[in-house]
Amino acid sequence: MLDTPAQLNSLYDRVRNVIPPIEWPAFTSDIESILELKEKRDAVILAHNYQTPEIFHCVADIVGDSLALARKAMEVEAGTIVLAGVHFMAETAKLLNPEKTVLIPDTRAGCSLAESITPADVRLMRERYPGVPIVTYVNTSAAVKAESDICCTSGNARAVVESLGVPRVIMIPDEYLAQNIAKETDVEIIAWKGHCEVHELFTADDIRELREAHSGVTVLAHPECPPDVVAEADFSGSTAAMSNFVETKAPGRVVLLTECSMSDNIAAAHPEVEFMRPCNLCPHMKRITLSNIRDALEQDRYEVILDPATADRARVAVERMLAV
Incomplete structure (x- = not known):
């Protein structure tokens, strides 16, 4: 267990802007256990920006977008990696760390884009x-x-x-x-016809309605959104770029056209910014919970296993990207 209640209070300070006090006790047992298990198992948790605040801010060791997680995965010294994200992210972590154990807490955490194309x-x-x-x-x-x-x-x-x-x-x-x-x-x-089930739902009309309802709002859109949505927005970029925009530009009122937890995670660190919340949930990201992260560490599940020949070829494509 954690040494003192003060340590849990310190963790809550990170999320008090987005998690009401009445909800916090529901998370503390899992958080305490996960922190203990990480040390016991020589494990680290990598969490994508779309993970919920109690995961992102309270148990994750490395956070970021897909590119940041890919880069930082190569620097991991721990023997076990738990990927709090979707399956292709866990596979990428395994590609870059073939000798390490990589776990994903729920094997059903997929991705509509990954499912839209085959070899x-x-x-x-x-x-x-x-x-x-x-x-x-x-x-x-x-x-x-x-x-x-x-x-x-x-x-x-x-x-x-x-x-x-x-x-x-x-x-x-x-x-x-x-x-x-x-x-x-x-x-x-030359493009393929795959779409993200979260971002394809946003429309240019959504943005125009937002501007009418909330004067002075700054609209940030993920580039997986339709082109007319990106054209209507004030800024388009990856989740890391959107986070950096809020950090550096400090807009008074902002909306992020992306997955819901992204706004929560940035809002936790920026209480001075007013976040509008017309977001869409990713059902796959939300399969990852504190409870199944704890189970993954306790029961060593679910390990990501890749065919060696496939992994060798895929690794080349990822490493070429990282070299750019």
């Missing part, structure tokens, strides 16, 4: 567009990454595309991300 689809794209390099969003399975030339995230997609020095690329599987990046570069981008 066979990628091979057909190569046949249709011979010689055109394939840039694959990290929101894909290791098997799809293995069929690709290089990976990207929403934060580095343009840099990755332009790093190839070619006039045309295939960018899979997020159609909207590809269309939004195409507007920023002279490189021709």
Whole structure:
């Protein structure tokens, strides 16, 4: 157990702006156990920006967007990694740490983008567009990454595309991300028809209604949103870029068009900023809870296992991205 109640109080100070006092006791037992188990198991917890505040601020050791988690995973010294996120993120952590144990608390934590494309689809794209390099969003399975030339995230997609020095690329599987990046570069981008089930729900009308209802609101949109939504927003960027925008620009009133917990996690650190909350929940991210993180550490479940040949090929695509 933690040494003193003061330590739990310190953790609550991080989230008191977004978790009411009456709810906090429901989390403390799991938090205490997780902190003990991490030390006992030589484990670290990597948490995506879409995780709930009690995970993100109270038990995670490393937090960030997909790119940050990919980079920081390589610096982990602990023998066990628990990935508080979705399955493709756990696979990426395993790719970069093949000798470590990587656990995901719920194997059902998937992703609509990852499910929108298969390795066979990628091979057909190569046949249709011979010689055109394939840039694959990290929101894909290791098997799809293995069929690709290089990976990207929403934060580095343009840099990755332009790093190839070619006039045309295939960018899979997020159609909207590809269309939004195409507007920023002279490189021709051939897109796939995959969409994020969270971000595709936002509309340009949503933004116009927000502006009418809340004067002076600053609208930040994730580039997985439809292009007309991105065009209507004041700023578009990855979750890390949105967080940095709030940190550096300190808008008085802001809305983040992305997954709901993103606003909660930034609001926890910025009580001076008023956050509007027209967000959409990711059902996959919300499968990860304090309770099943605790179970993962107690019961060593669920370990991510990759086919070695597939992993070797997928690792090359991820490492190429990290080198950009």
